[in-house]
Amino acid sequence: MPEELNAPWLTVSCFALLGRAADSESDPDEDAPEAGTKEFFSSWALFILIMLLMFALFTSYILQQKKIQAVHETVLSIFAGMFVGLIIRLSPESPIQDSVTFDYQFFFNLLLPPIILASGYELHQANFFRNIGTILTFAFAGTFISAIVLGLVLFVWTRIPLDGLNISFVEAISVGATLSATDPVTILAIFNLYKVEPKLYTVIFGESILNDAIAIVLFETAQKYADSDAGSLTVLNLFEAIGLFLLVFFGSMLVGMIVGIMTALGLKHTHVRRVPKIESCLIVLIAYASYFFSNGVRLSGIVSLLFCGITLKHYAYYNMSRRTQLTTKYLFQVMAQLSENFIFIYLGLDLLVQRNLQFKPLFIMVAVFGICLARYLAVFPLSKAINWFIRYRARRRGMEVADELPFAYQAMLFWAGLRGAVGVALAAGLTGVNAPALRATVLVVVVLTVIIFGGTTARMLEILGIRTGVVEELESDDEFDIEVTNGGTYYKRSDTALGYTPRRMDSTIPLDGVQRRGLDRNDSYSSGNNRRPSPPPSSSGKARSASQAIRDLFSGGSSGDHGAWFRQLDEDYIKPRLLLDQSNHKGPGAV
């Protein structure tokens, strides 16, 4: 039998070792060979892991049933992990504790991709493009400000020789980037439950997924200078770093979009949709190929995957067989859900078990203060700038508009800045003498923000008087978000006593199509299968030329809606070239 036990999941070494502890109780007269014994340990380890995941998911269901919102499954997962961590910590065999680490590779290659891919795929594209300006401002400028401010706070603090920590500026910026990635998981789950206003929802969702990608690229850019000469940064270096950052970000974005567009074209010009099983597998493989290709050419796989997901959903989705549409959507969702829970269990465990951590209470408190300050300085000034810009543009056309982001939204954006697992995974990549202290800080800060901000978000929504229970004008395109009642009639889940609402970022279907389907269930097959973007809604009235569309880009479009120019271009020029042309019965891709 192979002597090396480097099989996949077995990297969850803590669980494997936990398994060994469990084994000491079991029958000792078994003289199985070494590999068999190891397999046996890992079975128990994985079994316990699965039980923890099931516990977290099932408790989350119970909480939803009982309408308890203060505690979220994220927090439950962390506590479940901490509980197991405590057992390991208290168990007599100390060597166990040495081998528990947050495995950087494991996280980035196995756990994170499904979450990012699902985010891109489930993005509510209409709302996203409508608010693209706001989202990009927060994602780019916001993350940048946050990383720099937090970095400066930490750097300046460590000039005071109180904690014995003396971190370099590059280290400070790295930690700043690490703690600037806000977590989309917890906050959105709560927003979903409360049916928060779509605009706020979209801005927070868009920002949180984009800023993960941006924080990763920032961190990696900073790390490139970590080894050079003790982490000093000249002004020249700074510009170089910004150039590198932009190159990596937009290069990766381009890779993802090209892969998505090629897929749409491939599906249009072949008949793979006739063999949905193969088609589904190909879509999954293509998404992962973009991820690994980008990593291979030293770009950011995460950014590529995000934009590949968005492009796939925006174009290729309409060329897929209905079965593949459902398969890919459900597959990505399930994988993302399991990954998310696993990450938080892992976080909790890591916090209590890992020995390679050095807790500096003062430094942690400074970091907590730092992230609040950084978030404050990112959210409020940028919101003011956005409000000013929108009002300025409206005035130039002789209109008067309300604040794009009223104070309540700004406060909520601030509150929604809880930090997530991406930060912890990035922190695992820190090197040098200060790494244990920095890692511990990041870990504690992340867990604290998830528990404190996550636990109080629901209350905050009330305090700020943000409109909740908004009946979405756009419903999910998923006809299986319906339930059978006793009498055989159907109701959308959002109508149930449970208060559950289908995820809001599911659909790219124009309003009319959805409403018709919602009302007329018997007809849902034909509309379900013909599901595709209809001609642009009559708000613009007439088709415009491409040059005008591009002119609109700079003048801000014909309305307050920032994405209008793109949608126009998309409907008139891009989609006709990429999508199956079913209505006209022509084109090479017609069945």
Place this chain on the structure above:
Amino acid sequence: MPEELNAPWLTVSCFALLGRAADSESDPDEDAPEAGTKEFFSSWALFILIMLLMFALFTSYILQQKKIQAVHETVLSIFAGMFVGLIIRLSPESPIQDSVTFDYQFFFNLLLPPIILASGYELHQANFFRNIGTILTFAFAGTFISAIVLGLVLFVWTRIPLDGLNISFVEAISVGATLSATDPVTILAIFNLYKVEPKLYTVIFGESILNDAIAIVLFETAQKYADSDAGSLTVLNLFEAIGLFLLVFFGSMLVGMIVGIMTALGLKHTHVRRVPKIESCLIVLIAYASYFFSNGVRLSGIVSLLFCGITLKHYAYYNMSRRTQLTTKYLFQVMAQLSENFIFIYLGLDLLVQRNLQFKPLFIMVAVFGICLARYLAVFPLSKAINWFIRYRARRRGMEVADELPFAYQAMLFWAGLRGAVGVALAAGLTGVNAPALRATVLVVVVLTVIIFGGTTARMLEILGIRTGVVEELESDDEFDIEVTNGGTYYKRSDTALGYTPRRMDSTIPLDGVQRRGLDRNDSYSSGNNRRPSPPPSSSGKARSASQAIRDLFSGGSSGDHGAWFRQLDEDYIKPRLLLDQSNHKGPGAV
């Protein structure tokens, strides 16, 4: 950064090393830290792997389009793997070759479970239970005979000191078990394409999935005696081994069934189906929990997983939300498809690259002769016995029946005995001085059978005059096996020019329901969502008592149909207790 690179998929070490070879061409001025470099290698490795998978799947689609059946994607995958293997072999860096092995753990914990689970889940239950007697006879007695015969052939041959091999009896039986696991993948894909008669299809499918499980248990039972005293077996040991085998097999089966039944009850008595995302994740986790639990208590995880899949589909499936039904089905299918292709790529690669193999041409030829003889002695005598038994039972009731298994079926059963990846994975677990030679033999024999038998199956069907193009009376329960045509009308894929037919083992829906749904698409929502077993078909006419149902078990049931007693018991007593009671509007689980 962590210095150890034991992340998940990176066990595919061959690809990682391939990546290193590719790296030597890339920019050498990059002085990234060690872990980053490793991640970079593994990205290329995984990218190449994904490309290979995409190549195999896409070529398979092309072949289906062109209606070329002699070459199957399995064979393509093997050749794709061999091609890459050849490149590695010819590349100057020899250390690469040392690190390529078929990773036993990786296969059994990551690649095999999805295939087995999907097999159980997609099993055509009505046909399966109708032919359960025949299937169990072949699976148990057939695999047993095959393992013993092949073991004896190899053992006797190695008494002649020609090859320098001197294997023990336990080793011989182990190899026998290894090469008795027939492969369900290739043969069934071809059968699906040709729409072979359902009875033959069901028997071959049922045998091939059960005998994987039985071969694994046989192998493991034999291995328990490998270390004891140089592999000698006394008669007492033999009985003990048989007892152990039966204990493990039925114990594992029971675990799987209990997990499945508990799940059905859990879904019935909670409202998890209102939160389909959580529900889907729970089902996936539950299936894997049964696998790891069984492995943990030293039973066979594969057997548990198979029966857990069958039980989940048979009971729990009807208590799930429609969305979870689709999610689990599609998820298992995609995972199984990817795993299958990956396994065959891996096989091809292994054949050319692995150094820890010792090819003994004579021994391989003897093994090929041996598997043919073993399969012959398993198939034909057992078929005669089954034919005799069915005729005898019919005569006792004064009826005269045709052969249960006519000669053409027997010949096809013989031909369908190609060996698969389970054998190779088991062979990786062989130890001792003879292991390299035995492993090489198993690998070559498996690849040969897949290419030869797999490639000629289509021709064999013609020669034997087996009825193909049979329009199934039971269609898939999957309403997305339909395609949109230009005019917006729908047709089942089985009617297309492509000749593709939806998989046959998809449905447990009674005939009337399916046909109605097929005809009346507008109504498919109500029938689709109410999908559940209707009251037992009127063939039996009246409900019978449980005691009579059990009496029928021993008398053989009221018809030639061996599973009738079980179906009766199931419909009258088990299902009412396990399934949601929607028609009567009562019971604690009603919505």
